[in-house]
Amino acid sequence: MLISPHPVVPRVERQHRLIEELRATAPRPLTAGSLAGRTGVSVRTVERDLAALQDAGLPIAARRGSGGGYAIDARRELPPLALTPGEASALVASLVAVGPRASASAQSALAKLITALCEGGDHARDQGRGTA
16 A cells, blocks of 8 residues: 655645546536545545635635536646746645655656756756755
8 A cells, every 4th residue: 555755745635636537528518526536535625625626726616406516627738837947846846745746747747847847958957966
């Protein structure tokens, strides 16, 4: 049995999976019950996780009634985004803490952030290794 290195990792991984499930079916909405079945948790857990993601500002729409459910804006790419080195470093630290191997998206994001922070890519990163 794999034990999570950090107590929030299962929640982070579950929330990431919910986002990816919504993106995969967009623009068609999914019910909380359907998402619960896909992620192996209760409907209440799905509702709590989606509420937390909405509170964080993620564009998840909720529609009640027949044909309703949750849907997300599933653009293929985001507009250009400027981060300070401190903001990028915070994201790197967060990805490392929860395990960047959790998904291909996390691995790709980490690689892009590190490349941007190192300016020279692998060369600059390799030169910084092993020094303290």
